[in-house]
Amino acid sequence: MEIEIALKRLSALAQQSRLEVFRRLVQAGAEGLAAGDLARAVDIPANTLSAQLVILVNAGLARSRREGRSIIYSADYDGMGALLVFLMEDCCQNRAEVCGPLAAAVTRPSCNPV
Amino acid sequence: MEIEIALKRLSALAQQSRLEVFRRLVQAGAEGLAAGDLARAVDIPANTLSAQLVILVNAGLARSRREGRSIIYSADYDGMGALLVFLMEDCCQNRAEVCGPLAAAVTRPSCNPV
DNA sequence: TCGAAGTTTCCATAAATGTAGAATTATGGA
DNA sequence: TCCATAATTCTACATTTATGGAAACTTCGA
Incomplete structure (x- = not known):
């Protein structure tokens, strides 16, 4: 982005x-x-x-x-998702310190409905 | 947050x-x-x-x-990580449409160093 | 103790942003 | 066609934000 x-x-x-x-x-x-x-x-x-x-x-x-x-x-949602990806990748360079808490959030059930 | x-x-x-x-x-x-x-x-x-x-x-x-x-x-990094979690959870309610692209980013190797 | 380097604080100014009253536009029903 | 509803655009004003010159502060070396 x-x-x-x-x-x-x-x-x-x-x-x-x-x-x-x-x-x-x-x-x-x-x-x-x-x-x-x-x-x-x-x-x-x-x-x-x-x-x-x-x-x-x-x-x-x-x-x-x-x-x-x-x-x-x-x-x-697409626009917002793209912003989050930008912040994570371009801005934070996928640093583990930042990814960590986010990985937990993203793998929660509410985030992955059936 | x-x-x-x-x-x-x-x-x-x-x-x-x-x-x-x-x-x-x-x-x-x-x-x-x-x-x-x-x-x-x-x-x-x-x-x-x-x-x-x-x-x-x-x-x-x-x-x-x-x-x-x-x-x-x-x-x-903690402060930034917390912001991303806020945007994902509180703001976007962990909507799958937003989590999707992010999940891909978060599971990339660069994000999970050995 | 003096001076230089690195940085911040103070201050004034210019530019951008938020807000809402009044007027305007679009839609649908009588 | 006329009116009421729903929303926007126009406009002006107040507030906030960004910027950088000048002065002040802190640290270190001579």
Whole structure:
């Protein structure tokens, strides 16, 4: 992954409300959440949230689609996975000290559903 | 990990020169690098770099120690590992879509030295 | 005790970011 | 066609962040 993209994604996550929004999107799964519902859930004015969502989408961490009058946002798992791989490989050079705790997390059952 | 700490670490990495500095520190390994050498390597004025290093240390991504007249900086692997675990577990809920590519990375030989 | 090397702190300035009111656009129902 | 709903874009303002010159601090060798 190019550094510029990694920086964009890191910046997108490095902000209180955007990180919370992203987590909610992950929880919501593939169906996603309408912008309005999201705004109510995180208690942020619709236009402010809209600006945050633009940043997440632009960073490749979320997607949007229209459904009637609503616009539905969902987490971009591929984008997030690629960021984690970048941090692990390019940034940390697969150092055992960093891999260790992560290997434990990645091999947990929740991470490998049947 | 607390959200606040995660945000601090993400912010610390979400900046061009700091990300580069962190990568160099990872490359340098446990011995680390003197602030001055680092400044020359990344071509940044000493005082500017110093401010960046404060941010990395404060975020728990780097450590410093004095050696004679020099101050040696090194990457904090534990801090970085914890951030990755946070992103994987708390943030992404160990979703298989995100774990997948990461599992591949984590099981590579370079990540599990003899 | 002095001076040089290495680094940080102080400070001011420029640039980027976050926020939300008001206006605008798109959609669907009456 | 008209209205209400859902969301975005425009705009301005306040806050935060990045940057580097100058001064100060610490360490070591002469």
